[in-house]
Amino acid sequence: MDICELRIPRAEYDMIQSYMEENKPYEACGVLIGTIDGVIVEVEKALPIKNVKRTNKSFEFDPTEHFTAWNEAEKNGKGIVGIYHTHPASFAVPSLWDIETMENDLSVWLIAGTDGMRAYTWEKGVKSIQIRKY
Numbered sequence: 319m320d321i322c323e324l325r326i327p328r329a330e331y332d333m334i335q336s337y338m339e340e341n342k343p344y345e346a347c348g349v350l351i352g353t354i355d356g357v358i359v360e361v362e363k364a365l366p367i368k369n370v371k372r373t374n375k376s377f378e379f380d381p382t383e384h385f386t387a388w389n390e391a392e393k394n395g396k397g398i399v400g401i402y403h404t405h406p407a408s409f410a411v412p413s414l415w416d417i418e419t420m421e422n423d424l425s426v427w428l429i430a431g432t433d434g435m436r437a438y439t440w441e442k443g444v445k446s447i448q449i450r451k452y
């Protein structure tokens with residue numbers, strides 16, 4: 319089934335926003351932990367992961383932190399349902415690098431940019447999905 323909506327607690331949404339500010343001018347990134355219920359991705363927590371790249375053009379998770387996050391999620395019966403990263407100096411639209419990477423990582427992508435946040439999945443191409451804060 320195709321994912322069509324991402325639900326995220328307001329506090330987590332705000333956290334990503336301030337995390338973007340803190341890490342300027344570099345991109346910041348992390349994982350979204352939660353569950354998938356049919357066509358809806360239910361985010362419980364947005365967990366920051368160090369961007370080992372330190373650039374404003376792309377990101378790469380610190381492998382140890384990424385593994386720890388995955389482990390923690392599993393232990394609590396959850397999973398990593400998506401990833402997020404920031405565009406501190408551009409819109410929340412996937413860059414060419416993002417699109418190429420998305421094709422190999424079919425989870426939900428949340429991007430925070432200067433114009434707010436947008437979420438995407440891959441369905442024979444980049445598809446935008448709705449974000450609902452709660």
Ligand SMILES: [Zn+2]
Nearest residue numbers: 405412413416
């Ligand atoms: Zn990007």
